[in-house]
Amino acid sequence: MTRSSDTHSNLKSNLISEHSLKFPEIKDLANAKAVFWINNHQLPFADARSIIDFSEKHENDAAERLNRFAPYIALAFPETSATNGIIESELIVAPAMQKKLEEYYDTDLPGRLLIKLDSHLPISGSIKARGGIYEVLKYAETLAIKAGLLTIDDDYAILRTEQFTQFFSDYSLVVGSTGNLGLSIGIMGASLGLKVTVHMSSDARQWKKDLLRSKGVTVEEYEEDYSFAVAQGRAEAEKDPNCHFVDDESSADLFLGYSVAARRLKNQLSDLKIKVDDEHPLFVYLPCGVGGGPGGLSFGLKLAFGDNVHCIFAEPTHAPAVILGLGTGLHEDISAKDIGLDGLTAADGLAVSRPSGLVCKNMEPLLDGVYTVEDKELYQLIKLAADTEKLQLEPSALAGFPGINIVNKNENYLKAKGLIDKMENATHIAWATGGSMVPEPVWQDYYDLGKAT
Numbered sequence: 001m002t003r004s005s006d007t008h009s010n011l012k013s014n015l016i017s018e019h020s021l022k023f024p025e026i027k028d029l030a031n032a033k034a035v036f037w038i039n040n041h042q043l044p045f046a047d048a049r050s051i052i053d054f055s056e057k058h059e060n061d062a063a064e065r066l067n068r069f070a071p072y073i074a075l076a077f078p079e080t081s082a083t084n085g086i087i088e089s090e091l092i093v094a095p096a097m098q099k100k101l102e103e104y105y106d107t108d109l110p111g112r113l114l115i116k117l118d119s120h121l122p123i124s125g126s127i128k129a130r131g132g133i134y135e136v137l138k139y140a141e142t143l144a145i146k147a148g149l150l151t152i153d154d155d156y157a158i159l160r161t162e163q164f165t166q167f168f169s170d171y172s173l174v175v176g177s178t179g180n181l182g183l184s185i186g187i188m189g190a191s192l193g194l195k196v197t198v199h200m201s202s203d204a205r206q207w208k209k210d211l212l213r214s215k216g217v218t219v220e221e222y223e224e225d226y227s228f229a230v231a232q233g234r235a236e237a238e239k240d241p242n243c244h245f246v247d248d249e250s251s252a253d254l255f256l257g258y259s260v261a262a263r264r265l266k267n268q269l270s271d272l273k274i275k276v277d278d279e280h281p282l283f284v285y286l287p288c289g290v291g292g293g294p295g296g297l298s299f300g301l302k303l304a305f306g307d308n309v310h311c312i313f314a315e316p317t318h319a320p321a322v323i324l325g326l327g328t329g330l331h332e333d334i335s336a337k338d339i340g341l342d343g344l345t346a347a348d349g350l351a352v353s354r355p356s357g358l359v360c361k362n363m364e365p366l367l368d369g370v371y372t373v374e375d376k377e378l379y380q381l382i383k384l385a386a387d388t389e390k391l392q393l394e395p396s397a398l399a400g401f402p403g404i405n406i407v408n409k410n411e412n413y414l415k416a417k418g419l420i421d422k423m424e425n426a427t428h429i430a431w432a433t434g435g436s437m438v439p440e441p442v443w444q445d446y447y448d449l450g451k452a453t
Contacts, residue, residue, distance in 0.1 A: 012340045023327040029372065030339040032317040036371040036406050037327050038413050041364045045306045048365035053358070054256065056303055062134060062256040063263065069137045071157040076191050079122045087129050088261075089117040091268040091429070096388035098404070104384060105405040111283075111426035112274070113404055115389065116265065119397050119435040124184040126349070126434030127258070127293050132184030132246070134257025136173065139244045140192050143171060165193035172196065174237040175246040176230030178289065179208040180349050180396075180434050185246055186217035199233040201226040203344075203351035207439050225343050226290075226352050227335075248290050249332070250358045258296025262304045269427070276305050280425045285403030287396050287433045288313035288370070289352040291322045291359030297431070298366055310417070312407070313363075313370040314399035316345035316378075322363070323370035325355035332357035346375040349396035349434055369413070371406050373399055376453045383450030385432075392443050393435035400430035 012030070019026050025035040042048075049055070070085030080087060091114055098113035121129040140159070144150035149167060150158070158164065172195035175185045182198035189196035197218040200209060202225060209219045222229050230249060237245030248254065269276060276282045282305055286294035291313070298311035313322055318341050325331045336343055336353040343353040381398040385391045407413065407428070414420045435443070 009340075012338065015334075015338055019328045025327060026324070026339065029317075029320050029324065029336075030341070032341060032374075034317055034372050034374055034377075035323075036369060036410060036413070037323050038369045038410075038416070039326060039364070039367050041326075042368060043365040045302050045366070048302070051365060052299070052362045053252070054259070054299055054362065058252075058256050059259045059263070059300060059303060063260045065138060065141065066134060066257075066260060068152060069141075069156050069159075071155055072159045073123075075157050075160045077123050087122055087133065088264055089119075089121045091116050091265065091272070092389070093272065094389055097385060097401075100384045100388045101401065101405065104380070107405065107409065109404050109408055110423045111404070111408070111428050114274075114427060114429045115391070116429050116431045117391075118261075119391070119393050119432040124180070124187050125437030126180040126183065127431070128180040128184035128434075130261055131251075131254035131257035131292055131296060132175075132181050133188045134260075135246055135251060135253040136185055136188040136192070136194070138253050139173070140168060140194070143168070159192065168193035169195065170242060172240065172243045173246060174233045174243055175199070176201070176226065176233035176248065177204065178226050178229075178348050178351050179204040181246070181248055182212060182217075182219075183208055183437070186212045187215055190215045190217055197233070197236065199229040199236070201229040201351070203348040205348055205442070207442060211437070227354050248292055249354075249356045251292065252358065254292045255296040255299070255358065255362075258293050259300035259303070261297055262300030265301070265429075266304045274427055275425075276308050276427065278308060279422060280308075280427065281419060281422050282309045283312065283403065283407055283426060283428045284309060284431060285312050285314055285400035285429065286431050287347070287350055287399035288315050288322050289319075289350040289396075290354075291356040291363070293433070294431075295356070295359035295363055298363060302366055310368045310407075311366065312368050312403055314403060315370060315372050316347045316350050316399070317372045317374050318345045319343045319347075319351050319353055320370075320372050321352045321355040322360065323372065325357075325360040326364060326367070326370065331355065331360035345395075347378060347394075347396040347399060349394070350399060368417075371403065373402050377402065379446060379450040379453050381450070382446050386447055391432065391435070392438065393432055394438050394443075395446060397432040397435045400432070403430060404428040
């Protein structure tokens with residue numbers, strides 16, 4: 001062992017020892033074991049809302065902006081014409097998958113399982129079609145209004161004209177990504193006429209790079225991880241005053257773009273005649289990378305349902321970013337690599353070792369907890385989702401499915417929340433975050449791995 005690795009080993013040991021008393025899960029996390037951490041900093045939403053950075057006004061502003069852009073989106077992306085340019089996904093009841101999960105986990109799973117199909121969102125086929133596209137649209141709107149070319153009372157379909165494409169060609173967007181955020185930024189940015197560069201980490205799938213290049217997007221590839229790709233993107237953007245950097249680690253715009261989904265989910269649950277109240281709790285399981293997507297959704301869900309919704313993040317065992325940031329209280333000042341993990345996972349959308357400080361700060365009083373899941377289980381769940389619900393999902397998108405089992409079997413958590421007698425009436429939503437754009441041969445490989453493990 002070299003002196004450098006000796007030093008790293010000592011630092012890792014000291015870090016684990018320092019935090020293990022108040023955060024005992026850190027020992028299992030360091031050994032890449034699956035854990036469920038319950039957040040003891042959570043507050044009633046009435047108290048939490050006064051200390052977080054965002055309010056209902058911010059979410060309303062985001063929703064109104066997306067509505068203004070709907071005529072443009074319907075024109076530019078005909079697949080959204082049925083929803084008049086609103087980017088939204090289906091919410092489905094999944095009894096066959098719930099029954100198969102009972103067999104898989106060898107247990108009863110009371111309540112009702114639903115799947116939120118952000119895996120099938122139009123334009124970029126993942127949850128990033130929410131936050132990523134929203135940030136691009138806000139940037140474009142700001143530029144056009146400042147130049148005197150647009151007012152918020154205009155029909156935004158005019159953005160589809162040559163005048164605006166020409167105008168936007170003087171401006172550029174840069175983002176660092178493991179894949180799906182890059183797709184949403186690249187596809188929407190290129191559609192408007194903006195120059196887009198996506199800095200992609202080693203985790204990014206080749207088909208995502210190929211798709212971006214086919215849209216005229218510049219893709220920079222790195223052997224290093226997500227944090228390195230983000231740093232490269234940030235450095236490039238700083239050199240150009242006409243360039244906007246989409247900062248996945250600390251963007252309020254990304255966060256708010258995701259939050260709008262919750263008010264729409266409320267309507268979908270109402271359409272399905274599903275109650276959410278004190279006697280009918282709602283559990284939402286959210287795959288988590290750096291945290292912006294699940295963080296924004298959780299904020300929106302709390303606005304929509306208050307303390308009757310329980311938001312739980314799901315992370316890969318080899319890249320547990322937010323659970324480490326919140327469990328230790330160090331937020332963005334700790335990385336999974338600091339405890340000896342490699343950050344490598346089949347769940348490329350979640351392959352993040354260091355969490356967002358913005359998300360950790362705002363989730364500390366809101367979040368119920370975080371669990372981690374092994375890649376092997378994700379592959380097996382890909383097969384189950386395909387066999388039962390005919391869904392083609394990517395590994396990241398399955399991270400929310402173990403949640404219904406983890407919550408139902410954790411008596412300490414249920415007792416602490418006063419939920420023991422309410423689980424028969426509970427609704428569980430696994431948020432499926434991506435998969436519909438995965439090329440068939442790639443998805444077949446995922447399925448075959450699920451069959452073999």
